[in-house]
Amino acid sequence: MSYVTGLTFGGTDWTPQFLQGIDWSKCLGCGRCFKVCGRGVMSLIALNDEGEVVDEDEDDDEVERKVMNVIDAAKCIGCQACDRVCPKDCHVYAPLAALAVT
Numbered sequence: 001m002s003y004v005t006g007l008t009f010g011g012t013d014w015t016p017q018f019l020q021g022i023d024w025s026k027c028l029g030c031g032r033c034f035k036v037c038g039r040g041v042m043s044l045i046a047l048n049d050e051g052e053v054v055d056e057d058e059d060d061d062e063v064e065r066k067v068m069n070v071i072d073a074a075k076c077i078g079c080q081a082c083d084r085v086c087p088k089d090c091h092v093y094a095p096l097a098a099l100a101v102t
Helices: 032-036 081-085
Strands: 018-022 042-047 065-070 091-094
Touching: 018 065, 032 042, 032 081, 081 091
Parallel strands: none
Antiparallel strands: 018 091, 042 065
């Protein structure tokens, strides 16, 4: 399978890795990835003690912790800046399959 590739400024081949998800069991909810991403790909969400998503505005008593979540993966440009600032390596990436040209 071939993937979408690009070139660096120096002419080296580069295959972008696009954010697919975040491993909530590893995520600290520190927000470093959110701050470094200027594309609006992620957002902080609240989880209860069973790991289920809760609305923190309505169920503030049930919030056990907060984690990052992918809210718009289509905005990801594949730079992996979020991974470089993450202390827990909780981001999941994949290259984008290239379309067959006929």
